[in-house]
Amino acid sequence: MKYFEDEIQNGNWDDVEKYLSGFTKVDDNRYSMKIFFEIRKQKYLEALDKHDRSKGVEILVKDLKVFASFNEELFKEITQLLTLENFRENEQLSKYGDTKSARAIMLVELKKLIEANPLFRDKLQFPNLKNSRLRTLINQSLNWQHQLCKNPRPNPDIKTLFVDHSCGQPNGARAPSPANNPLLGPLPKAGGFPPLGAHGPFQPIPGPVPTPLAGWMSNPPQVAHPSVSGSAIGLGGPSIAAALKHPRTPTMNPSLDFPTGDSDHMSKRARPMGINEEVSLPINVLPAPFQGHGSHTQAFSAPDDLPKTVARTLNQGSSPMSMDFHPIQQTLLLVGTNVGDIGLWEVGSRDKLVLKNFKVWDISACSMPMQAALVKDPCVSVNRVIWSPDGVAYSRHVVQIYSYHGGDDVRQHLEIDAHVGGVNDIAFSHPNKQLCVITCGDDKTIKVWDAATGARQHTFEGHDAPVYSVCPHYKENIQFIFSTALDGKIKAWLYDNMGSRVDYEAPGRWCTTMAYSADGTRLFSCGTSKDGESHIVEWNESEGAVKRTYIGFRKRSLGVVQFDTTKNRFLAAGDDFAIKYWDMDSTQLLMSVDADGGLPASPRIRFNKDGALLAVSSNENGIKILANSDGLRLLRTFENLSYDSASRTPEAPKPMINNAIPAAVPTSAGITERVASVGSVSGANGDARNITDVKPRIAEESNDKSKIWKLTELSESSQCRSLKLPENMRVTKISRLIYTNSGNALLALASNAIHLLWKWQRNEHNSSGKATASVSPQLWQPSSGILMTNDVADMNPEESVSCFALSKNDSYVMSASGGKISLFNMMTFKTMTTFMAPPPAATFLAFHPQDNNIIAIGMDDSTIQIYNVRVDEVKSKLKGHSKRITGLAFSHALNVLVSSGADSQICVWSSDGWEKQKAKYLQLPPGRTMAAQSDTRVQLHHDQIHFLVVHETQLAIYEASKLECVKQWFPAESSALISHAAFSCDSQLIYASI
Template sequence: MASLEKDLMFLILQFLGEKKHTETVHRLESESGCYFNMRYFEELATQGKWDEMEKYLSGFTKIEDNLESTQIFFQIRKHKYLEALDKRDHAKALDILRKDLKVFELDLFKEMSLLLTMDDFRANPILSTYGDTTSARGHLFRELEKLIEANPLLRDKLQFPVLAASRLRTLIDQSLNWQHHLCKNPMPNPDIATLFVDHTCDQPIAEQASSPAITHFMGGVPNITGFPPMSPHVVPGSANAGITTADQATSLAARKKNGVLTLADGKSRTSNVSSEGPTPWKVTEITEPSQCYSLRLPDNVTDTKVSRLIYTNSGSGVLALASNAEHKLWKWQKSDDNLTGKATANAHPVLRKPKSGITMINETSDKNPEEAIPCLALSKKDAFVVSASGGKISVFNMTTFKTEKTYMPPPPAATFLALLPSDSNIVGVGFEDSSIQIYNLKTSEVIHILKGHGNRITGLAFSLALGILVSSSADSQVCIWSIAGWEKRNSMYMDTPRGRSRPAVSDVRVQFNQNQNHLLVVNEEQIAIYDAQKLDWLNTWFPRKATGRRITSGTYSADSQSIFVSFEDGTVSVLAALNLRLRCRINPTAYMPLNPSFVRVLVIAAHPSESDQFAVGLSNGHVYVVEPSESEGTWGTSPPGST
């Protein structure tokens, strides 16, 4: 495939992905053979969709292409066979043996045949470690991943190029602007009816020095500052002829100058009002309870602050870790008021308390628990939570609340936890001594120790699609580590906006967006977006210095189209993720009407599937779930260039 043709294929894949045509995306990946989606392949393995795995794989390689390809197909078919045996479906196992495994070497076929005669194939020494279905599928994928990365036909197709959002739409906008620029009789408000033929303006208008450009056709055009002419010339009467953006006058596009972050016009400022043509766009202000739905989760204890807060992955619960090391779990049930059983501000959840009376409480150190740095991570299927509050790391069963295991007594104390998405037995543990350990919870073994930070670890985030772990530390350093060999790939320090000083110590958090091509980095001073692979700076947002407000937490919404930012005073700002423009500001009086001035918002969490819902944890122990009212529909309108 030619280089430009391949680029076009990636642009189409990005466009289809942004439009949520998931099945089409994966079919095109396979049919074009340009990008092997490891994350999708893992999903198929986890779900046991063996035929779909082979069909997807066949777009890139055939069973006889090389040794690695043969091994990949064999491992998939072998596991399909073993699962049939484990379910005691001998008829299906025999069918798999005859149709799928007979093509391999005779010795392998004979070994597989012998397993049919055993009551339990685990009696075979080679298969004695075969666990349950879930763990076996996880182990299979790790083996397949190694073979794929070693396969010369696949290893160069594992990285999706880093593209600006909606790149194909941007190129179309640029083309239309240029076509309109070449019109003999340009109309001020051209009507674009189709992309099937070149644009022309049919009706003449009065002569003018320059024609207005078409802006934001089919959505916003991020960071377009000009389109190069086909040959050197100057259009009279316009210093910005060609492509323009509607908000050049108040652009927040930033530049780097002498290592310092500045705005496009060199002035350090933010803008709450942008413009698109003659119509001004304004930030939506939510100040009244009637403008949103909010629900305080039931709990009688209000003497400890909420230190950490997350939704369950199913979206039906909220889990909080308090400063006294105790966990609280709220669960929603299906009802007439809540048909989905998902978390909502319109139905009351139940504070889970097992009949045994057991509570999930972390072990603490000799220090004051209030001074400890709490951390927690939830397994993919919400089966268990890994947590620490300055003492040992504990693993709790989310159904019975029993403590399954404890690990790693301090010092050093754990300060951040992140589970490997493909295997919840593997956890990344950040420590107060700046080290990171990759640890196997099942075998209680340290897989690797990562060293490269100069201060305590404040954030960890895995990306299977990119094959990396990103870490952050209290001195604003961000590092990238390869999951394959755990070597350090890259590192940088967060830029400091001009006129501001970098905090000596700050809780820097990192999070990948849904497509895993952008990295959100948050500290008390700013929200920043970086390229997820190269750590190239893309954009920054920070509150006006005059407000004196400090950011306490920030997170992507479920669809990664918005970023929720919480402040100490209880204000929540909703930013458009594409350009970090402020969409909506939610005043604390709207969702916690009683004495909001006496409490602080410490943490914010986004619902995993409801894009406009979030929860906040307060300094008085309260937790609120907040979502827009039916009349509002969503949190404000999209600013220019944010779609």
């Protein structure tokens, strides 16, 4: 500690981190994370204090960026410090003193964190060494080396320690190195000490040459091979992807793991795994912003973030076996049951959109074993349902894949006779950017199929028992698949024909599923043994060893336990008639929720993508939807809509506005992050399929785009929650209004060119800190009292076109009110720059989604200018409209810019070279004529593939790449004009005013 303190006091930051890295990494636990954060934050502040902005930016990008994914708000605030002349202008840093005192204060905090960190236990005091301890170790090592000599001499001659000892042969020839002799098998170890240098010229007998993923080999075959020298292990060993490329030889003694001789970190000590005491240390250590000046740890306020409240109760009609939420439409739930039914629920409105019973689509195309199995026993259970598109794995031979087109429009896509026996799991992946479906089954194989054509691409054989689950993933551009079998074996496969890269055993040695955290950095498995013992563990990917074992299960589970992960922080499992939660960084049970009772012994569970909702199977064929505060707010949006579900039949179209979701919207990461859940392999309890299959929508209705939109009128104030926002500017008219991307503030541009900003605070009345009509926000201004006011030149701002746009991180607003375009800092309200004096005047603005320095500017002369703020230069001028630009929207998924103009034309431009790809004029309803000037607005759908077009005569949904209209709606009254419309935040609804 003394050396560590001295280096900090001297400001030797590189040496500080290098020394600290010998004991821990940034992502080992939250104690370590905060230690690194405090050090890097201090280095950053010192650079700003010296007015060395370039150094500050370098530290921000290289050192502090890693924390942005854990606390984005904090990272934004730190970034804002670059814009201040003196960072002490920030209220939280107003008491920051000089460098010396700041380092001293930080040291006090670091000492507390280090003492509390389990990884530093027994490492803070230098151990007491007996005299001549080093000599003893050397002698033991030499004795061990001498026992390996093929012709040991009675009195060996030791001349140097720089190479391993070896006695020469009687005739003077040097004995061959055991490491290079492929015929020698493993020798009994003499003592417990490995060689001092694992890659010296005289190596001990190595273990077998490992296949890639060698760190995962628990029982390597006992056949000797020539030694293979892998790359240096470095800190914590290679990742799985590195192990696939560079296998390393395991040490002879499996209880010891010494670094190799060419390691840069020879003194690194092994980290303890699964320390139970970690949870009892009373400290919240996600990076806090500044010493003693408030906290930004709200993203880690554990139990409040978890779904605990029963918000919906649904009845499926048969017992749910597998469930999966849509990756984009957060309230759309897919369910598979024990009698082969699949159901599709809109949990917000409690509507069952689809119910399909199991039937083989083409029995003649099925194999004879499958036909015989169905004749013998027609009862079939769904083992797995999953989106992307929605695939269904049945317990007999077959996989059925549907394409989903919104609402209740589910269409047959592919039926694959995949395995002999049951299909136990399915997953989707994107090897080589091609959507594939992966299946596994009772025939002990894993198969990879083209999701578009159904062509089989790979068959992986090597398991000795039925394969229970699959978990595809990719790391460092290497795609691989984990598979687990009913004998507890776990194997890993690349998309080739080279066989399994891994062979080891999972805890429980029976039904095991694997899943990564949402960010793909942490690997977990959940398994139940034949005796009912359940295990959830976190794996050390670089070692193939269990890193942490979570405790809190019933001693004898009464079924196979399912689990899921959420928010890169929490684990959940259905056990002992309840849902149990764990913090990923603690082995202790965090909490248990019984969901008001009525749960089976081992309920099926599934989080939605944001973790705000949790679907849980319940007794009597039920499903309970648990929600946290964000989930409850999401579901309340449906309570204000007047659905008439009682009058619906299964054949009727359902109220879905955005039913243009293509089948392959979700990415492989969006699917594989939740691939852990698998239903029971068997368990059909009779054929209860007494509900008729959903009939396809008739062609005439599909073609009539106006009939499949459900209209709900909100004409009374009681149908909405309203709140008058406080303001003291005497504003007569608001020209533009927008929520911030973080959802905790509202920005307005008034007709007098002044901006107003309202912020919602996090408090006991508003635990989320998000915008709500239940709590009044504060009209926010910086302490300087300045206002964000646009340049108006000689124009009357009341008559000019106002426009503004927010940067993706809410740090900047770009705005114009007929004069120059202004760029404001949202934290300080300072004007960063002004540019582009009229004419022409700006009429619409949009930030590039990948680069805040690139701005698309629509002008009143019908052009679109692509402007780079950093170099103050127009990079491109786009011409294609004939009247002023009224709408702009970027799609980062398609790399296009969509524009609309007062000429009622829509254009699609490539954002790579800024060429026009397609253009189309709006189709007017019969009997309507085009106005001389008519604004057309565009807004991207949540999927980044479709967009909403708002015109006074219509609302329409277009597919961006083809510029095809897929939905269209006209007001019923020919005289009614639409004044404005917008998607809801999840793009499931459209709100319009007439």
